[in-house]
Amino acid sequence: MDNEEVFALPDHLVDHDYFLPVVYEDDHILREEEVEELVEEEVEQLDEEEEEEPIVRVSETYRLIPGVHNRSRIYVDNLGFKYYKRETRGQRVYLVCERQKQQNQYCPSTATVSANLNDNRIRLGYYHDHQPRVIDLNVPFLRETIGERGIDPAVATSFMKTLCNNEIINHPEAAPNYTFIQAQERVKKMRRRRFPAQPLDIGQLAVALNEARNAIYALTVQNPPSRFFQQALVVNGRSVGVIFANMDAVNKYREELATG
Numbered sequence: 001m002d003n004e005e006v007f008a009l010p011d012h013l014v015d016h017d018y019f020l021p022v023v024y025e026d027d028h029i030l031r032e033e034e035v036e037e038l039v040e041e042e043v044e045q046l047d048e049e050e051e052e053e054p055i056v057r058v059s060e061t062y063r064l065i066p067g068v069h070n071r072s073r074i075y076v077d078n079l080g081f082k083y084y085k086r087e088t089r090g091q092r093v094y095l096v097c098e099r100q101k102q103q104n105q106y107c108p109s110t111a112t113v114s115a116n117l118n119d120n121r122i123r124l125g126y127y128h129d130h131q132p133r134v135i136d137l138n139v140p141f142l143r144e145t146i147g148e149r150g151i152d153p154a155v156a157t158s159f160m161k162t163l164c165n166n167e168i169i170n171h172p173e174a175a176p177n178y179t180f181i182q183a184q185e186r187v188k189k190m191r192r193r194r195f196p197a198q199p200l201d202i203g204q205l206a207v208a209l210n211e212a213r214n215a216i217y218a219l220t221v222q223n224p225p226s227r228f229f230q231q232a233l234v235v236n237g238r239s240v241g242v243i244f245a246n247m248d249a250v251n252k253y254r255e256e257l258a259t260g
Contacts, residue, residue: 058124059078062075062120062121063075063076065137065140066141068143070148077122080132080135082135083096084101086110088115091114092114093114093115095111108126109124110125139178141171142175143186145167146167146186147186149166149167163187196214203239222248228246229243229247230242
């Protein structure tokens with residue numbers, strides 16, 4: 001008989017040859033040494049695949065976006081890394097990674113760009129040691145616009161909700177990631193920074209109220225607004241108070257006041 005072995009099967013399985021066990025000839029049985037060789041070959045193949053050079057993306061261009069501080073600018077490259085301006089020398093602007101302001105997450109990356117804003121190429125000095133943060137590049141523009149409108153004396157409305165709604169129409173992409181509360185807090189901070197210095201006495205208050213740079217604080221809430229009458233009250237050469245008057249209201253009720 002050949003190398004085949006015969007197995008007795010139950011009658012009801014005779015027609016189903018998938019039940020038959022597979023019997024290998026002696027020279028087809030893998031020895032333990034051969035199994036180890038095959039495993040080593042597979043491991044070497046996997047190592048070769050892992051050693052393939054990864055695709056390295058390079059920072060090539062940049063764009064400017066508004067920073068948190070009014071009229072400040074941040075550089076963002078095509079990979080999403082953010083940079084702050086360190087200095088300008090000649091026709092080159094030197095940048096540093098945003099993480100150089102964070103000691104616990106310091107990144108040594110630096111870059112340079114041309115002082116010519118029409119040239120948006122960027123060249124790295126040192127590479128980043130981290131991944132770029134995912135940010136919505138539309139939000140800074142909405143934030144800046146709302147802030148500027150909030151401190152603009154020419155803006156007719158002083159209601160934050162109306163102001164925000166008007167600007168969201170112009171920046172709909174940023175609206176989902178910038179809340180009304182954030183906008184309100186930003187405008188409050190910007191307005192506080194523009195308050196005049198605290199006067200030390202009545203005389204300084206009278207002078208501050210009549211300075212051109214503080215004219216916005218001397219306007220009535222009427223539409224259109226008008227300027228308050230403001231004048232120091234001087235007694236015996238000493239400022240003892242400030243007189244305020246809404247001249248529009250005085251003129252409006254002058255006749256009634258005269259005949260009263």
